[in-house]
Amino acid sequence: MNIVILGAGQAAASMAAKLRALGHEGRITVIGDEPAPPYQRPPLSKAYLLGDMDLDRLTLRGAEWWDEHQITLRLGERATGIDRDRRVIVTDKGEVAYDALALTLGASPRRLPAAMGGHLRGVHVVRNLADIAGVRPELVAGRRLVVIGGGYIGLEAAAVARKLGLEVTLVEAAPRILGRVAASETADMIRALHVSHGVEVIEGVGIERITGDSAADGVTLADGRHLPADLVICGIGVAPETTLAESAGLALDNGIATDAQGRTSDPSIWAAGDCASFPAPDGQMRLESVGNAIDMAEAVAANILGADAAYIPKPWFWSDQFEAKLQIAGLNVGYNRVVTRSGAGAHGGSVWYYRDGRLIAVDALNDARAYMIGKRLIEGGKSPSPEAVLEATDLKALM
Known part of the structure; x- marks a missing residue:
């Protein structure tokens, strides 16, 4: 069986390794649009952004591992379509046939629209290596940073910037930070941690727009206040990558919808990780975490090979701040x-x-x-x- 994994992140690496560990001897191909081999994403907003981790440590597997396990990496290749009838993936470099296809496409950061200044130079997101390459040179002691969004990514970026000596203000439109993901008691502990390190935390106020002509020079809040800024980091969440799946006619529900085994509405196509949802008592559930990317990918690998076992998540997560x-x-x-x-x-x-x-x-x-x-x-x-x-x-x- 010729298995193709589309998307080259944590889930892809875990799935490929599990397929070989379970004895699959057929062809395995991993296709990713980034030029780098699969790497860890959580350290991007933590140790890697801070400069405490280099790319070698960030990379999940060395080049020799992929060669030894006879797994083909097609990097820097962007998929443009899935032809389900012919079982072919169309990319900007040609076509790749599959017997079984696994979608591990991850998620993309939400960005502010151009009308709100999201297009200005100096406005950043933190999701991949290119994002870090863009923002890291701007993290210079004494500069002013406004972080938009009080979720984990925004808080981690704020902590790194403060440790590097920037003046940091974090703005959260909801009544408090971590409003969607944690109790107020946890938020209170995290807020106190940031305030004790000199981060200004503004809650319950949205933003009107990022100001500046060609480059960001500040953020105007909904209450009229203007925060001067030399750069802005947007940590306003992510959206599952579903464009290819939608174009191919696959069912969507809080991401790419799968059954309990990780199979999509096409029996030859599977999904795992941040892009995929699976059945839960309260509807299709989607988990954005390393733990889910690894565990679901390994479960799907087993099911592609015939295990026919339901995926039962065991969620865990971590965040390093200061x-x-x-x-x-x-x-x-x-x-x-x-x-x-x-x-x-x-x-x-x-x-x-x-x-x-x-x-x-x-x-x-x-x-x-x-x-x-x-x-x-x-x-x-x-x-x-x-x-x-x-x-x-x-x-x-x-x-």
């Missing part, structure tokens, strides 16, 4: 109660999420023990009461 590490286990979707434990040090603690009395997620800031125990409890289907979590002198006793 000297702090936030670790997250589980999914807090639909939570209706949280309890908080304080941690050691000024910036630390854990937030435990419950849905109808059942533990569903844990956020742990500088508290690896709480994270590990919470993760084991959730994955083991165990749910200590909120009172037990609050009263425990040793979290291990909850096991």
Whole structure:
């Protein structure tokens, strides 16, 4: 069987490796539009942006690994269409035939429209190597940065810039930072961390536009305030890459819709990672995380080879900001109660999420023990009461 993986990120690398590990001896081809081989994306807004990690460490596999496993990399090649009838991918360099096709296309950062100044020089997003190459030379001590968006990417970029000596203001239109992804208790810990390092955090105010003639010189807020800026980073979320799938007539639902095995509406085409959604109790779910990219890609690899097993996610996530590490286990979707434990040090603690009395997620800031125990409890289907979590002198006793 000739397997083609379209998209050359974390999910693609994990899927290709799993196919070989499971004994697939047929052809495997990975097609990506970036010139670099598959690399880690999370460090882009953390260690790589800061300059603490070089490209060799960022790359997932060395060139010799791909050769040894007889996996063909077609890099710097952009797919323009999928011909489902002929089972052919059309690219800017020709055509590639497949027996089974896996879409690991990832997601693209949302950008502000030109009418709001999104086109100006000095306005950046942080998603790929080219983005970092563009923004890194501008991160010079003493310059003024405005970060638009109080999600993880915006907060991580703000932390890096502050460590590099820039004056940083972060603007979040929602009432608070991390509004879509974390409880207010977690947001309070993260906000305090940033404020303690000199980041100005403005919440509950949208932006009118980025100002400047050809280059950004500031940001006008919806309340009329103007923030001077030498550069702007937009961290306003991402959208799943679905253009090719839509053009090919595949079903979409919160991304490229798949069944429980990762198969799309075309039985010869599969999907995994940030671009793909899968069945969940509350509808098609899509997870933007390294953990999901790896786990779903490996599950899909097995199913392409006939395993016929449902993908069951075990969500985990992390974020490095200043000297702090936030670790997250589980999914807090639909939570209706949280309890908080304080941690050691000024910036630390854990937030435990419950849905109808059942533990569903844990956020742990500088508290690896709480994270590990919470993760084991959730994955083991165990749910200590909120009172037990609050009263425990040793979290291990909850096991």
